[in-house]
Amino acid sequence: MSSLVSNNAAIVRDEVFVAAMPLRATKGPPQLLMSAAYSLNFWDLQHFMLILKHHSSSSHVLVFDFQPKDPQDIYVALQVLSGRAVPVVGTLLVRKLKALPRSKCWQVGYSKGDGVEIANEFNKKWDTNLRVGLNDCRDYTNGLVEQLTGEKDVLNRLRNNHS
Template identity: 75%
Template structure:
């Protein structure tokens, strides 16, 4: 079961829900350069996805929180080989604060049905942290958490089909 490294709090209300993409993390050197290039070329299948919550509360309580699921050690070359061979690796659910929303590859998907932090916390407590690319990875995590927050199923399929 997943555990958060940090326990966020957002006041209840209509918290905004976003999905963002970033380059996959890899070992320094050629692997990291390849992941950055894939991201720059907008190769959808070679991007890391995460959920971002923007609090509806007024400043200074206003927060931007990011939640994602990735390998425990995404820069370990042995983890990369395991992932590429289709094996399961230990994963981690991460939660952290951001100062602002990302300026690119960040899409507004809707509003939370209830307190976003409570929903995310409950979802994360039940998330299986055994990561297997293509079967149980950041895409599944993002789709699942967005569904819990907004009710929308398969948000990444919609975003991909609209050319984002």
């Protein structure tokens, strides 16, 4: 008598979220302007990032983010806003949060596999030369969502549904 062995391993799927935050700026009027733009929901003046709620832990979530190394440096901000590529000014960040943000955070799907592993592989290939409109937090977030879930241009969908 032969026995049948099931090869159906459970597929690991993590919840995938996109969140918006105010752009960071130097203290004073620039910071007040960025906070006002965020509060008024000016989509183009928000910083976007990806959040993973990993299947193995309900106690924290991971944020995957691409931003300038010093987002408050006025000279870098002027270079970035001018549209010129700024060599080695971008940095990829991965950090833990205890909970999901309470506002401007949208679940966009589930990962096709282990989200942390997929995101780490994506980060190894990401070009960290920051250029607004061509290689910025929006491109990073869209690309990582596509890698994780298969959905293209998620920010456009969210903009149309939530603006």
